[in-house]
Amino acid sequence: MPELPEVENIVSYIRNILLNRIILYTVIKNDNLRWRVPFEIKQLFNVRVFNVYRRGKYIILKLYSGYIIIHLGMTGSFRLLFNKSNFGKHDCLDLIIDSGIIIRYSDCRKFGFWLWFNKEDKDFFLNKLGPEPLSKNFNCNYLYNLTRLKKLSIKSFLMNSRFVVGIGNIYANESLFKSGIMPTRLSMDINFDECVTLVNSIKKILLIAIKYNGTTIKNFKQIDGKPGEFAKYLKVYGRRNKLCKKCNNLLIYIRQNQRSSFFCKFCQN
Structure with a gap:
């Protein structure tokens, strides 16, 4: 399972790709992850990404209308595509970005998840977590x-x-x-x-x-x-x-x- 260093590197990478870009739409190939991909994510259309950050092992995308929280589970991974291509056996969904880049999420064991939250629900979800180990609060x-x-x-x-x-x-x-x-x-x-x-x-x-x-x-x-x-x-x-x-x-x-x-x-x- 990806732990903090792995997730931190992924977040740093996709932040450069996504920050202040527009998600034009999503393409769902398989939404049967740990939980079904929510309707709000399936229906994304022309939404700007205002922030990409990590909390624990969660990847968080801050959009105008809400937050996507992603957990990679045991085998979740991202890769970048520069042209549309057929989905492979373990591919689950694409984020189509206005830059022409496609961010594809794959997960062979399907233990990862993509969830949708408004600010209040997101805060309630994340406030259960302890401090970040690299922060001053963990001493x-x-x-x-x-x-x-x-x-x-x-x-x-x-x-x-x-x-x-x-x-x-x-x-x-x-x-x-x-x-x-x-x-x-x-x-x-x-x-x-x-x-x-x-x-x-x-x-x-x-x-x-x-x-x-x-x-x-x-x-x-x-x-x-x-x-x-x-x-x-x-x-x-x-x-x-x-x-x-x-x-x-x-x-x-x-x-x-x-x-x-x-x-x-x-x-x-």
């Missing part, structure tokens, strides 16, 4: 105070969007390794100094991942078709039965809440 005091109240593993805490957004499985694993913290530790047992280290590690990992256009493990590709290059720099994620790059001992793999966790029992405690 050691915030993390320490909130973890005192939560009796769950620190990895599960980091992946809960009510507490902090955008930190998916890849970056939770990597940030905990960089911090020297076991993913199975209870969040309420993480001390203040560890919270300082963990916050700094999360921010550094995410910024480096953004720099390298995210992480491609299987499906993720940038809009230009290139893979995310941060996979070259992974220290633990996906390295089952391999040696720790720091201490040369065998990495441990377990399942936590149906997700893969990778760690070093010598470098993390």
Whole structure:
């Protein structure tokens, strides 16, 4: 599933294509995503895009009459077309832009979604989310105070969007390794100094991942078709039965809440 760095790169790319442009109309090939594509999106006609931004893993298009909120699910992706072409097996919809560019959305597993909101409903939908991990609101005091109240593993805490957004499985694993913290530790047992280290590690990992256009493990590709290059720099994620790059001992793999966790029992405690 695309996480914050992957979505940030996609948003940066399509912002340059869409900002202050006109969506002439949409073409729907398959609206059977996680939820049906709303009527308002199907009927778009000559509407200007005033902003393109990210909140957590959501891509948000601000239009004159409302907001489109997009989630890529497990396998959602965009690509640019410069001429009309037939839809492929997994293609779902096109945004036809006044510049002559077509933005095509594809999703082979159909877990992504496109939703339509007015401002009030959009705010209600997004206000349930925790702070952005790269913002000033996500700091050691915030993390320490909130973890005192939560009796769950620190990895599960980091992946809960009510507490902090955008930190998916890849970056939770990597940030905990960089911090020297076991993913199975209870969040309420993480001390203040560890919270300082963990916050700094999360921010550094995410910024480096953004720099390298995210992480491609299987499906993720940038809009230009290139893979995310941060996979070259992974220290633990996906390295089952391999040696720790720091201490040369065998990495441990377990399942936590149906997700893969990778760690070093010598470098993390």
